[in-house]
C-alpha cells in the first residue's frame with residue numbers, strides 16, 4: 001500500500017495560464033480521497049499528474065515515500081479509471097478485464113484466474129463471456145473497474161467514473177465503489193463535481209477552485225466548518241442561504257456583525273404558519289417544490305431570497321405566507337471582505 005504526497009505542485013499547459021497553484025496534499029495509504037470543484041478548476045490535471053500522464057512545472061510528487069516526478073506511468077503502481085471507460089467491443093468481459101495483464105506478459109491460465117477473481121468481486125461472473133454491447137451501463141462501468149483492479153495496484157485514480165450513468169445507477173455504483181474500497185484496502189483518489197458523491201464516498205474531501213486548494217478535510221468538517229463562503233456554497237443540498245447579518249433579526253447583538261454574511265443551511269431553519277416566538281423572518285413563498293415527504297420552499301424575505309425545507313403535511317394548505325425561524329447557534333458567518341468563515345461562539349455571542 002502506498003501513500004501519496006504532493007508538495008507545492010504548480011502546472012501550466014504550454015502557452016496557457018497556471019492551472020494548479022502551489023497545491024500540497026498528503027494521502028494516507030488506504031484513504032478514499034475525493035477531489036471536488038467546479039469545471040476547469042484543475043481536478044483532472046491533478047489526477048493526470050499523479051498518474052504520470054502530465055509533468056509538474058514545480059513541486060514534488062512522492063509515491064510510497066519515493067520521489068515520483070520522473071517515473072513513467074507504468075512504474076507508478078497506479079491504475080486510472082476514466083469517465084469514458086472505453087472497453088474493446090470485440091472482446092469478451094473476460095478478455096477486457098485481462099487485457100492489461102496480457103500486455104504485461106502474464107501467462108494465459110493466470111490471466112484467466114485473475115479475471116475470474118476480479119469478476120467475482122464485481123459480481124460480473126455471469127457475464128464473463130459476453131461482449132460489452134450486451135451489458136448495461138453499470139455493468140460496463142464495472143468491467144472498466146475490473147480492468148483496473150486486475151492489475152492489483154495499490155492506488156486507483158478515478159476521473160468522474162459515474163458521470164455517464166443515470167441517477168439510479170450512480171447511487172447503486174456509489175455503494176459498490178465504497179464496498180470495493182473496503183475489500184481492496186487500496187488508496188482511491190476520486191474526482192467528481194457531484195458534491196453528494198464527495199460527501200458520501202470520501203474519508204477526506206479536497207475542495208478546489210481556480211487551481212487552488214481551498215480546504216482538505218473530513219466531509220463532516222467541510223460541511224460543518226467550511227473554510228470560506230465558496231466551500232459552504234459548493235457543498236450541501238439544498239444549498240446554504242447567504243443573508244446579510246444586519247438584516248437578520250437576532251444578529252444585531254453579535255459583535256462586528258455588520259460586515260458579515262450569515263450562512264443558514266436549510267436544516268437549521270424551521271417553517272411556521274404563524275409567527276413564532278423569538279427571531280424569525282416573514283416569508284412570501286414564491287415557489288414550492290415537492291421533494292417527496294418535504295416541500296422545498298423558495299421564499300422572499302426582508303433579508304433576501306431563502307430556501308427552506310418543510311414537512312409537506314405539517315404545512316397543510318398554508319404555503320403562501322410563512323415565518324422562518326433559525327438556530328443562530330448553528331449558523332455560519334463569513335467575512336464580507338475575505339469570504340473566510342469566522343468563528344461564532346454562541347455562549348458569549350462573540351464573533352472572532
Ligand SMILES: Nc1ncnc2c1ncn2[C@@H]1O[C@H](COP(=O)(O)OP(=O)(O)OP(=O)(O)O)[C@@H](O)[C@H]1O
Pocket residue numbers: 013014016019037038039040041042043044045046193
Ligand atoms: N491538454 C490541455 N492543454 C491546455 N489546457 C488544458 C489541457 N487540459 C486542461 N486544460 C485547461 O486546464 C484547466 C483545468 O482543466 P482540468 O481538466 O484539470 O479541470 P477539471 O477541474 O477536471 O474540469 P472538469 O470538471 O470540467 O473536467 C482548464 O482551464 C482547461 O481548459
